[in-house]
Amino acid sequence: MLHLRNLVQRHKTRLAARAALPVMSEDAMTMSDRGSPDWSRGISYLFTAVSSLSLLSVAILAVFLTDLVAMEGNRILAWLLGAAGIVPVLGALVMDMAHARALSGYRENRMANDRAARAAIGVLAALVLTMVHPLLAIGLAAGAVLGWLGLRGLHRFARKEPLWDFRPSEAVSILAGRDAYGHHLAETESDGYALWPSFRQTAIWTGVVITLAVSSWLAAKEIISVAAIGGVTLIALWSITAICDHAAGRLARQTRVSRVATSVEARPPLDDLTPEQQAGLLIRNLSVEDRSGRRLLSDIHVEIPPGTIMGVRGEAGAGKSIFLAALSDPHGMAGLSVRGFASLNDRDLWARRAEHEQVPCVHLPETPILLPASGAENLSCFHDGNLLDRGKRILEQLVFATDTVDEICATPDARLLPSTQRKSLAFARAFLLNPGLYLMDRPEDSASDKVIRALTARMIQEKRLGRSFIVATDDRTILECCDQLLVLQGGRVIEAGDAQEIRGRMSSGWTRMVAARSLESEDNLDRWIRSHFKRDGDEANRRKAALIASELLAFSCQSRSALEGQSVTFEFKHFEGHCILKLLDDDGPVTTAQLERAREEVEQQVTGSRQSPLAMVIGQSMSVEAVMEGTQRAVIAKIATYDPRKGGNQQGNVDADQTL
Numbered sequence: 090m091l092h093l094r095n096l097v098q099r100h101k102t103r104l105a106a107r108a109a110l111p112v113m114s115e116d117a118m119t120m121s122d123r124g125s126p127d128w129s130r131g132i133s134y135l136f137t138a139v140s141s142l143s144l145l146s147v148a149i150l151a152v153f154l155t156d157l158v159a160m161e162g163n164r165i166l167a168w169l170l171g172a173a174g175i176v177p178v179l180g181a182l183v184m185d186m187a188h189a190r191a192l193s194g195y196r197e198n199r200m201a202n203d204r205a206a207r208a209a210i211g212v213l214a215a216l217v218l219t220m221v222h223p224l225l226a227i228g229l230a231a232g233a234v235l236g237w238l239g240l241r242g243l244h245r246f247a248r249k250e251p252l253w254d255f256r257p258s259e260a261v262s263i264l265a266g267r268d269a270y271g272h273h274l275a276e277t278e279s280d281g282y283a284l285w286p287s288f289r290q291t292a293i294w295t296g297v298v299i300t301l302a303v304s305s306w307l308a309a310k311e312i313i314s315v316a317a318i319g320g321v322t323l324i325a326l327w328s329i330t331a332i333c334d335h336a337a338g339r340l341a342r343q344t345r346v347s348r349v350a351t352s353v354e355a356r357p358p359l360d361d362l363t364p365e366q367q368a369g370l371l372i373r374n375l376s377v378e379d380r381s382g383r384r385l386l387s388d389i390h391v392e393i394p395p396g397t398i399m400g401v402r403g404e405a406g407a408g409k410s411i412f413l414a415a416l417s418d419p420h421g422m423a424g425l426s427v428r429g430f431a432s433l434n435d436r437d438l439w440a441r442r443a444e445h446e447q448v449p450c451v452h453l454p455e456t457p458i459l460l461p462a463s464g465a466e467n468l469s470c471f472h473d474g475n476l477l478d479r480g481k482r483i484l485e486q487l488v489f490a491t492d493t494v495d496e497i498c499a500t501p502d503a504r505l506l507p508s509t510q511r512k513s514l515a516f517a518r519a520f521l522l523n524p525g526l527y528l529m530d531r532p533e534d535s536a537s538d539k540v541i542r543a544l545t546a547r548m549i550q551e552k553r554l555g556r557s558f559i560v561a562t563d564d565r566t567i568l569e570c571c572d573q574l575l576v577l578q579g580g581r582v583i584e585a586g587d588a589q590e591i592r593g594r595m596s597s598g599w600t601r602m603v604a605a606r607s608l609e610s611e612d613n614l615d616r617w618i619r620s621h622f623k624r625d626g627d628e629a630n631r632r633k634a635a636l637i638a639s640e641l642l643a644f645s646c647q648s649r650s651a652l653e654g655q656s657v658t659f660e661f662k663h664f665e666g667h668c669i670l671k672l673l674d675d676d677g678p679v680t681t682a683q684l685e686r687a688r689e690e691v692e693q694q695v696t697g698s699r700q701s702p703l704a705m706v707i708g709q710s711m712s713v714e715a716v717m718e719g720t721q722r723a724v725i726a727k728i729a730t731y732d733p734r735k736g737g738n739q740q741g742n743v744d745a746d747q748t749l
């Protein structure tokens with residue numbers, strides 16, 4: 090036993106040793122996500138089999154006790170056999186303890202394997218009883234089926250008993266921050282049905298009663314010995330319990346498993362990748378959908394060379410956090426379907442294998458990931474020695490004081506540290522893990538200006554070593570060190586490219602949206618236009634600009650040269666009393682004849698008749714200009730707007746302003 094435990098311990102130590110940084114094994118790091126390793130199953134079965142058979146041997150003892158003591162009156166044997174019976178009971182206890190110690194830290198899987206092995210032995214016991222007499226296993230089978238049916242019925246028709254019922258008076262306490270325990274209960278998912286203990290009890294005792302009745306009847310008919318009644322009943326009791334508990338455990342596990350991603354579909358690119366694409370970060374067609382089919386991310390494409398800092402921007406709900414989470418842990422996105430491909434240095438970011446020696450990316454969500462352990466353990470991922478020293482040095486670069494580093498490391502529960510120290514600890518750990526890609530979600534939240542400045546300095550240092558960053562941020566200091574920017578809206582990329590260029594355009598008041606040259610982009614375009622009119626009373630401005638944008642898109646898409654895969658660009662800027670909306674696509678110039686025809690359409694407008702998109706744009710705008718900008722066709726619409734703060738008949742003013 091000791092040998093076996095040592096063996097298991099050695100294996101765990103080996104996993105931990107392999108995790109020694111910078112060689113950090115992802116297999117070791119994600120073990121808790123995926124349960125215990127496969128080799129533990131055999132060990133579990135072995136321990137459980139010995140423990141179960143020890144307990145079942147008590148049933149044989151019961152036969153001897155009844156036969157030799159109760160029926161033949163051999164009183165001295167009562168004490169001897171009773172004492173001997175303690176041995177298997179203690180044996181089972183020792184086995185269970187050894188099992189728990191050998192697989193400590195893998196409780197969930199150990200218990201599941203234990204329940205499965207006991208249920209299998211229960212079924213085996215039923216077969217043995219059937220071989221003695223076919224009727225003997227009826228009670229056992231009836232109890233097991235009854236338990237299973239009860240469980241299925243509850244699963245289908247009953248609601249799991251909540252740990253906390255939503256009652257107004259208690260909700261007030263919880264939401265006012267005066268009932269932390271109530272809050273914990275309200276957040277904790279219940280794992281049981283209120284009626285299951287009673288159903289389980291009914292199933293077990295029905296099985297026992299049937300077994301008693303059948304075995305007594307068989308004894309009366311002298312098919313089995315009277316002494317066997319007790320033993321058979323004990324076996325039935327144990328077996329039904331084991332089978333019911335296994336079924337309940339399986340159902341509970343299924344519910345837990347459903348809390349991971351609904352599906353993750355990796356779609357490696359079919360085309361050959363260029364050496365540049367292989368060397369850097371490549372994201373292709375990354376899409377995320379929720380259960381209702383709503384797209385939270387749509388076909389995200391990103392290609393960045395090593396040593397790039399890419400900022401991600403977008404308004405609340407644009408999909409920035411989902412984007413980072415989908416890159417780092419698509420399997421952990423509860424209830425969502427993830428599709429696409431992401432590779433870094435030609436290595437699939439989503440694949441996790443034991444032979445992968447180093448984590449390819451580290452995700453730093455808004456709230457730092459901290460375990461209920463000391464600051465030092467959280468910093469060095471439970472390693473000590475050199476690694477902890479390195480971690481402390483990195484941390485010192487971020488917090489600038491050895492005292493603070495010592496304070497952070499010495500704290501017994503890192504989750505209780507002040508928020509800025511928690512954030513610094515998470516940054517330092519990320520740098521210690523030394524990945525090729527850092528995914529940071531709002532690093533500025535809860536981080537002091539000093540920490541942010543130190544963080545950006547470190548990011549620039551890491552960048553020179555070829556590490557890349559994707560940072561969802563609104564912080565100026567961080568944005569200034571970005572090489573590229575990605576702007577998201579409604580889960581789609583509306584702009585991507587050189588950060589300096591985008592920053593320059595944004596600071597001059599221009600915004601840009603790039604979308605597929607297809608009418609499917611209409612919703613996104615509408616959302617983008619609407620995001621520019623957020624003041625109260627801006628509704629008419631919003632509606633008009635959205636209508637013109639939609640007609641410009643239709644104009645671009647109706648061209649015969651509009652090909653699948655092409656993109657279209659919109660640019661927007663507010664001015665005093667008007668705004669400019671510009672369409673850019675890859676078509677040839679708009680001809681004078683085209684413009685004239687559209688103008689005639691506007692002049693001869695018949696109420697109710699449908700005008701062409703260009704005529705609609707002209708009809709709704711103050712003026713329309715069509716030019717070539719380099720190789721691109723540009724259609725520029727000047728749209729009259731009103732200032733909602735000035736009051737008056739704004740809609741009327743806007744309409745009156747319109748000229749051809």
Ligand SMILES: Nc1ncnc2c1ncn2[C@@H]1O[C@H](COP(=O)(O)OP(=O)(O)OP(=O)(O)O)[C@@H](O)[C@H]1O
Pocket residue numbers: 379385403404405406407408409410411412422423424425
């Ligand atoms: N697990 C989920 N299941 C279903 N929808 C989700 C889930 N997580 C996020 N969403 C939805 O996805 C959209 C994008 O959310 P996300 O958190 O990525 O936005 P964000 O751009 O990071 O916003 P913020 O800046 O406010 O954090 C939101 O509409 C959100 O409600």
